[in-house]
Structure formats: structure tokens, C-alpha cells
Amino acid sequence: MFNNRTKIKSILDAGETGREVTVMGWVRTFRNNQFIALNDGSTNNNLQVVVPLGLADDDTLKRITTGASVKVTGEVVPSIGKGQSVEVKANSIEILGDSDAEKYPLQPKKHSLEFLREIAHLRFRTNTFGAVFRVRHSLAFAVHQFFNERGFVYLHTPIITASDAEGAGEMFKVTTLPLNSAPTLEDGSIDFKEDFFGKSTNLTVSGQLEGELGAMAFSDIYTFGPTFRAENSNTTRHLAEFWMIEPEMAFYDLEDNMNLAEEFIKYLINYVLQNNADDLAFLDQRLAEEEKSKPQAERNEMGLLEKLRFVVDNNFERITYTEAIDILLQSPAYKKKKFKYEVKWGIDMQSEHERYLVEKHFKKPVIVINYPEGIKAFYMRQNEDSKTVAAMDILAPGIGEIVGGSQREERLDKLISRMEKMHVPVAEMSWYLDTRRFGSVPHAGFGLGFERMVQFVTGMTNIRDVIPFARTPQNCEF
Amino acid sequence: MFNNRTKIKSILDAGETGREVTVMGWVRTFRNNQFIALNDGSTNNNLQVVVPLGLADDDTLKRITTGASVKVTGEVVPSIGKGQSVEVKANSIEILGDSDAEKYPLQPKKHSLEFLREIAHLRFRTNTFGAVFRVRHSLAFAVHQFFNERGFVYLHTPIITASDAEGAGEMFKVTTLPLNSAPTLEDGSIDFKEDFFGKSTNLTVSGQLEGELGAMAFSDIYTFGPTFRAENSNTTRHLAEFWMIEPEMAFYDLEDNMNLAEEFIKYLINYVLQNNADDLAFLDQRLAEEEKSKPQAERNEMGLLEKLRFVVDNNFERITYTEAIDILLQSPAYKKKKFKYEVKWGIDMQSEHERYLVEKHFKKPVIVINYPEGIKAFYMRQNEDSKTVAAMDILAPGIGEIVGGSQREERLDKLISRMEKMHVPVAEMSWYLDTRRFGSVPHAGFGLGFERMVQFVTGMTNIRDVIPFARTPQNCEF
Numbered sequence: 007m008f009n010n011r012t013k014i015k016s017i018l019d020a021g022e023t024g025r026e027v028t029v030m031g032w033v034r035t036f037r038n039n040q041f042i043a044l045n046d047g048s049t050n051n052n053l054q055v056v057v058p059l060g061l062a063d064d065d066t067l068k069r070i071t072t073g074a075s076v077k078v079t080g081e082v083v084p085s086i087g088k089g090q091s092v093e094v095k096a097n098s099i100e101i102l103g104d105s106d107a108e109k110y111p112l113q114p115k116k117h118s119l120e121f122l123r124e125i126a127h128l129r130f131r132t133n134t135f136g137a138v139f140r141v142r143h144s145l146a147f148a149v150h151q152f153f154n155e156r157g158f159v160y161l162h163t164p165i166i167t168a169s170d171a172e173g174a175g176e177m178f179k180v181t182t183l184p185l186n187s188a189p190t191l192e193d194g195s196i197d198f199k200e201d202f203f204g205k206s207t208n209l210t211v212s213g214q215l216e217g218e219l220g221a222m223a224f225s226d227i228y229t230f231g232p233t234f235r236a237e238n239s240n241t242t243r244h245l246a247e248f249w250m251i252e253p254e255m256a257f258y259d260l261e262d263n264m265n266l267a268e269e270f271i272k273y274l275i276n277y278v279l280q281n282n283a284d285d286l287a288f289l290d291q292r293l294a295e296e297e298k299s300k301p302q303a304e305r306n307e308m309g310l311l312e313k314l315r316f317v318v319d320n321n322f323e324r325i326t327y328t329e330a331i332d333i334l335l336q337s338p339a340y341k342k343k344k345f346k347y348e349v350k351w352g353i354d355m356q357s358e359h360e361r362y363l364v365e366k367h368f369k370k371p372v373i374v375i376n377y378p379e380g381i382k383a384f385y386m387r388q389n390e391d392s393k394t395v396a397a398m399d400i401l402a403p404g405i406g407e408i409v410g411g412s413q414r415e416e417r418l419d420k421l422i423s424r425m426e427k428m429h430v431p432v433a434e435m436s437w438y439l440d441t442r443r444f445g446s447v448p449h450a451g452f453g454l455g456f457e458r459m460v461q462f463v464t465g466m467t468n469i470r471d472v473i474p475f476a477r478t479p480q481n482c483e484f
Numbered sequence: 485m486f487n488n489r490t491k492i493k494s495i496l497d498a499g500e501t502g503r504e505v506t507v508m509g510w511v512r513t514f515r516n517n518q519f520i521a522l523n524d525g526s527t528n529n530n531l532q533v534v535v536p537l538g539l540a541d542d543d544t545l546k547r548i549t550t551g552a553s554v555k556v557t558g559e560v561v562p563s564i565g566k567g568q569s570v571e572v573k574a575n576s577i578e579i580l581g582d583s584d585a586e587k588y589p590l591q592p593k594k595h596s597l598e599f600l601r602e603i604a605h606l607r608f609r610t611n612t613f614g615a616v617f618r619v620r621h622s623l624a625f626a627v628h629q630f631f632n633e634r635g636f637v638y639l640h641t642p643i644i645t646a647s648d649a650e651g652a653g654e655m656f657k658v659t660t661l662p663l664n665s666a667p668t669l670e671d672g673s674i675d676f677k678e679d680f681f682g683k684s685t686n687l688t689v690s691g692q693l694e695g696e697l698g699a700m701a702f703s704d705i706y707t708f709g710p711t712f713r714a715e716n717s718n719t720t721r722h723l724a725e726f727w728m729i730e731p732e733m734a735f736y737d738l739e740d741n742m743n744l745a746e747e748f749i750k751y752l753i754n755y756v757l758q759n760n761a762d763d764l765a766f767l768d769q770r771l772a773e774e775e776k777s778k779p780q781a782e783r784n785e786m787g788l789l790e791k792l793r794f795v796v797d798n799n800f801e802r803i804t805y806t807e808a809i810d811i812l813l814q815s816p817a818y819k820k821k822k823f824k825y826e827v828k829w830g831i832d833m834q835s836e837h838e839r840y841l842v843e844k845h846f847k848k849p850v851i852v853i854n855y856p857e858g859i860k861a862f863y864m865r866q867n868e869d870s871k872t873v874a875a876m877d878i879l880a881p882g883i884g885e886i887v888g889g890s891q892r893e894e895r896l897d898k899l900i901s902r903m904e905k906m907h908v909p910v911a912e913m914s915w916y917l918d919t920r921r922f923g924s925v926p927h928a929g930f931g932l933g934f935e936r937m938v939q940f941v942t943g944m945t946n947i948r949d950v951i952p953f954a955r956t957p958q959n960c961e962f
Contacts, residue, residue, distance in 0.1 A: 008737040008926055013635060013703070030735045031703070032923045046734075047702035048635055075923035077735075103894070103924030110922050127694075127915040128922070130701030139702070143637045150628045157491060157526055159621045164953045165643070165710045166656070166687075166725055168960045178644070178680070180656050180687065181663065182714045185674050188663050196663050202656070202714055202724065203960035209644075209658065216953060216962060223608030224525035224617070225491070225509070232643045232709065236660045236680055246680065247644055256524075257508045257555075259486040416581070437605045437962055444588050444606070445510045445553035446581030448486055475642045475694060482646045482681035484694060484915055 015048035021091050028079045035114050036070045050133050050288050054093035062099050072114050073105030119471055126475055127484055137285035141278055142460045148277035149251055158226040163213030168205050176236040177208035209234035215438050217254040221449055222441045228253040238479050242468040247477040254451035260396040260413040263450035264373050267409050268322050275314050278463055293465040310465040323372040330374050333367055334359055354381045360401045372401045384428045386412040388420055405462050411452025418442040493526035499569050506557045513592050514548045528611050528766050532571035540577050550592050551583030597949055604953055605962055615763035616950055619756055620938045626755035627729055636704040641691030646683050654714040655686035687712035693916055695732040699927055700919045706731040716957050720946040725955040732929035738874040738891040741928035742851050745887050746800050753792050756941055771943040788943040800849040808852050811845055812837055832859045838879045850879045862906045864890040866898055883940050889930025896920040
């Protein structure tokens, strides 16, 4: 047995002195041949290890470099240095693994996020990414806890799918056929019977349709898995591979759906406020520093922590799409022609419009409902006005759309006529329509982009910095 | 707001009478124009709804058919019928969605698992699959709770990967190139620069290598995500798409690894024993019925619940591979030539060997360690004997291998020489080797096949029956 260590977080949290502990971790810095700042990833706060004069020979001292791993046994004692209440006075120290100070890419200085993206395999060892990925972990756990407490069933919907009916975007093909020498039919088209699944298959863009099948039996289900878009979008807001949470609830109308989504987002933020105080304090400070380098006009009005508390403490604004368009048309921004894209009823609102609504007009998260049917998917419930559907998007400051959802069309005849109008293959979707044939019920659901939520909570502006290894056009490293 | 219902599980669990409730769900049966067995998926136990004479007109009564969805408001009263302590006396009843009794595929009778696999979109509505997928949910939640309680960071390792170094099996290709008309280089090979990621990419077979990168910063991480094998294995034990849990721990040796894996499996089983008593009782009964149809010699010695309690209450057996081979060579089965495959030191044990060890010899889960290096992956730590590596497999009764893991080779020179010997491209794996260059530490990890664990706990013999929508050769429905 090797693992007799105590985690640094528990030593610092307990603040209990007088006991002997073994700690293991990586050296962040080593000052005056005496003070090791040691980190084991359990917290951003380093443990100060004091190496008494004469404990280690010169050779060992030379090997205590930034990035090296060490095992220390010693006594927890009160610290007289600032920044920590306790430290460890070493009784023994052992080098586990060296780190050549000249070659180690993570020097003890500030690196740019761009540089750290290039060495994503090492960036977890920095304070910023330590905090970001511990927060990401907490958010993921809070997702599961939220739904588990409410009796939702976690459903693993399939990743490889033959269905392309959702129409949510470009898809990646999945195949075992040899590229450029796949067998063909007489008409020259690919003979997919020879492919692994005997048909053409893709990576899923959403688990919703399969999720609905689960909701028609368990009432309340959710998915939490990877989804994919083969879109050539090289932006700070898009990934080719990202994680999504999609709850689906039988016996819910649009209002129930809004209530759950708002409760959910607040729950996630509250969970992190309670469980990641150190990480959020660090990220709050980091963002404040970053803001200083921006021109006054572009700075956020609120700091990170302030923003999170504000979201938790206030109701989300709820407006219809029609009201949203009216607000935009009445806005000074519109009158001064500051919007790049056209504003009129029927448009798919652009990022600039959404940001105006949340950041300038309401200054809080906004739920927009009842969108024109022409810009929304076939499965959304048709409203009485014959123009709009019972869709809802939640827009968040600094992020834009963070949730998209709707009440689903539960009436078989209306669903089929919409599918036909939108050229969705009705016959292939017979399994989906069975939920409307046998015991159909009002139901609703939404999708939360997990990385956007992590961005919102951590204040990271580039989505590539909140997923361990980003997949984007021309980029699939590690 | 539509969702003012009370879930059936909470009504039955509370057993509180005298209050008015609204319930919504699907009709399982309707007897004597009076008694509805209503299910909303929160539990296998149906709520008996009594429809008083005269409450509903004939037309409504005719529409209360198996599969139809209804909304009932009524009073919770003591039940005189057997099987439940309370029932609901309806004050109002509303049909939400009809179900044509003649066309509904799920008749109120026993269907074969094979038939239900064909209608996987409806099988969630049966008792068997209701229980299986609520247990699956609980196991997934217990996974997250176990690691969260121990300070592990949940790391979402990538699904699309350009790395094929693991060598764990055949991979699915991921591409946006047109099949059969992909651009080519001068030598006729595919020009992957034109592909979405600018290189050849696949679906991951394991998140371990990326997980190790996380462990070298956070100490303890785990993954829980989908993994893929493009193997043409049409068996009851293989899926092309399945979910895997892979914890990776810095400062762990093989013994620490074994301890954690055993603790983990027991934790999962205990969690389900405590939280899914009704579902397990149903599955226990179901399995007992199924066993009756088998010849005496093939029946399991223990029932499902008995087996689960036995696993929780007893230590796993721990033996070396060499000891395992000796046991097999000494066995009556070997002497009577009952094994189909050869037994000698150096073999990759077959299912029949593993099952002999756990089911006949030890009659409990067995951890086998120190396998011959020739049959194990390049990253496993080389033992002093120069013949074996610090691998561990956990074998479970009825399932075979449920966990595979190892201490990892943390010594850079030994790792590189092993990689060269096994033709793993060292240069491409430079990011992985960086963990050994900069602060390398002893570390270990394992993978648990989630579906195999669900099989073990539910007693389902076909792996296709424990995942919502199975992906297998020539099969990718829904």
C-alpha cells in the first residue's frame, strides 16, 4: 500500500495542528531552499512545507524544482507566514519524480490562455484550470443530484444514431467502411449494408427524441452526454463535441418547463457557491484583473461572484418573442442603427439582439417564449395563434442562449402535418410517433449546454477553456 | 401550469389517507369497469384507482384501455384489496391520450425479451424494464456520489480522438469527408487535411490516457462516458457502444487500486439495496421464475438478492494469475478435459476459465493480479520478475470480467522501451510521456464496464436488455 497520504484540502480545511501527516503532490515553487509550495489538486491553495536545515542533502534539495513530485511526512504546525493558518514541518522528504526546470513548460509565471491551450495536457496544473475543472466537476455532480432528488431517471440515449430527423445541424458520419473504396450499389451509391450497422450512421446531435420515449414511461427523465455538430464554426462559443443535459417531463406544459429550468439553473449556481468558495474567489479575482485591461465601456458591471448571487436571488424575466422584438424595435440601439442584423417579427434573433435584451435592457437572465414556428423544430407544440410554437430559450448575460426547450406537440395529427410540411420522414419516425398513438400526454423538455453553463459560472470567455480537450475545426489533439 | 400531480411512489410510500391528490399516468389494466391499475413510472407498484359507478359516462369508460393516459383527482383511502395499503377513490377522471387496445403492442401479458427488444421504444413501460432502468439510474447516481464523496474530479475525456495507441480493439471512423469521393494525395491515400479535424479520427475506446493527464494534476479523477468497439461480436456480452467508468489515481499502487475497486463495487450494490428495494424484489422474483425453466444443473445456487448481499458481506478473493492457472490445471474440469480452450501459463484466460474460478472454485468475486506482460497493454507497470505486469482483473459470477485495471508504468525509460517493443508510436504520444517527464508519480486506475455492472445487479443475462437502445452489428434502431 502506497496511498497513506492526507489530501491538502483536508489539512487546510481542518486547520488542526500537532498531528503527523503524509502529503504527496507537485512542487509549485521552492523558496530559499526551505519553503515548498505544494499542490495536490484537491484545492488551489498550496500547502507550505518547511524543510528544516539539514533534513535533505544538497542533491535532494536541487531536485525540488517546479513540477517535481514529492512525498513529505511531517507535523502540522501553526504557520507564521501569511496566507495560511497551518503548514507542515517536514520530518522526511522523498522525491517521487523529477522535473527538469529548464524543460518544464509551466514556469512559475503567468501564461496566456492561448499558450495553455497548446499544452492542454499540463494546464490542469495551473490555478486557473484547477479552479475551472473543479467547478465543472461540481456542476456535473449538482446536475445529477438535482434530478435524482426529484425522481428523474438518468437515461443514456444513444451516441451513434441512424436518425437524422432532428435537423439540428451538420452531422459527423460514423463508419467502418474503407474510405474511397466502400462497396456500392448498381446506381453508384454506397452500399451501407456492408457497413457495421447495415445502414448510414452519424453521431447524435441531441438525445431528445429518445428521451421522450423514456418520459412516456418514467414520467421524468434526463440525459447528460456528449453531442456533436460538424459545423465549421471557429468561434469562442462553439465546439464540435460538447456535453448537453436534456430533461424531458411528461405532464408538463411550457410554464412547468420554465419553472423547472429556472429552478435548475439556480440550484446549480447555489451548489457551486456553497461547495467551491475558494475556486470561485480565485476566478472572481482573475476576471476582475482581466476586466482591468478592457476599455471602461466594455467592462462588465458586475463581478463574477456578484453576478452569480444576483442570478440566484432574482426571478428570471419572462417575455414572449413578440415582446422581445418590440423591445428591440423600440431600443436606442435599433434607432441608432447599431444592430448589424435586421430586426423584424419572424427573424431568428442574433447574438447581438439576445445580448441587448439580457445585458442592456433587463440586466438579468431572460426566458423568451412562443417563437415563430418557421424558425423552430417540428416537434414543438403549435400555439392557438397558428403562428407561434410553445418554445422557450433562456438567455444569459455574457453567454447568450444557454437553454433551448419547448412543450412538445402531443397531438398526432398536428405533429404529422407539421412533419410533412417540414419534410421530416414520417415513416422512418414511426417509433417516435408511437408515443402519440398510445397514451400521448402533454409533455415538455429542454436542453442545457453544459460548457456554456460552466462558462457562465467560471467567467471564462472561450468555450475551449472549460472542456478538458476541445474538439474544433482542424483541431483534435490529445 | 399543468403539472400539479403527486407521484404514485410518494403516495404509496407515505400511505397517508384522507387527502386529495391528482395523479397522472398510464393504465396498465382496467377491471370490471371499476378498478384502474395506474402506473407513472416512479415505481413498479401500480396505484389502484377506483372509479365509482356513475362518475364517468360510457364513452369515457370505453377509453380507459391498457396504455391510455389519464388524469385522476380523488381521495387517498385505505385499500381493502390485497397488494396495496392505500388506493385512490376518483372524484374526476380525464382521458389525456387514447390507446387503441387492438393495436397497442404491449398487451397485458408476458412478452418475450426478444420481442420487447424489437419495440425498445415501448419496453420501458413494462415491469421488467421499469425495474432495470430505475436500477441503472441508481447505479449511475451512486457512481457519482462515491467519487464525489472522495474528492475525485469528474473529467469528460474526449469521445472523438485522433489517438489509436490504446490498441483496445477495432475503432469506428469519424469523418465529414464524402465516402468514395474523399480527396486524395499523390500516392492515392486519403487527404485528411480536408477532413473536419484535419486528420484521421475515431471514436474513443477508452478515456484512460487522457484520464492520466488529469490525475497528474488533481490526484484523483474519474471518467464516466460512452466508449466504442467496432468488433463484429454478436454475443450477449458485447455492445458496439457502451458506458464505462474509469477512475485514475495518483499515488496509488496495485493494492490501493484493488482496495478502491472492491470498495466501489460494494458501495454501488449497497446503494441499490437501500434505494431500489422494490425493483430488486421484482427482479429477484423474475430471475427465480426464469431459473425454474432451466435444468437443475444450470441453475444458479443463489437468488439475485442473496447473491448481492453475499458480495457485499464478503471479501473478494485475491490471487495472482500464476495461482489462477495452477488452480485451473489442478481442477477436475481440466482433468476431465471439460475446457474447450488450452490452459497453460501465458494464455489470455477465456470466459470458461474465468467462470470456473468464480462460480465453481471460489464462489465469489475474484481479483486476479500480475498477468503475463505479453497479453496486457503497454502502459501497465512491469513487475520485478520481468515476466508479469501489475495488472488486475475483477471477475464476477455470471458475468466474467467486470473490471480491468493496473498500476501504470511511471518510469519513463521502461515505458518507452515497452512502447517500442509493442510498436506504439512514441513520438505521437509525447503528450502522454510528458506526465513521466515532469513530476511522474506511482499511479493506478481501472475501468468498470457499466452495463456489465447493471447486468450483475439486475440479473439480466443479455447486455442488450440493460442499455436503453443497444448498438450491435447490423443493429442501430431508434
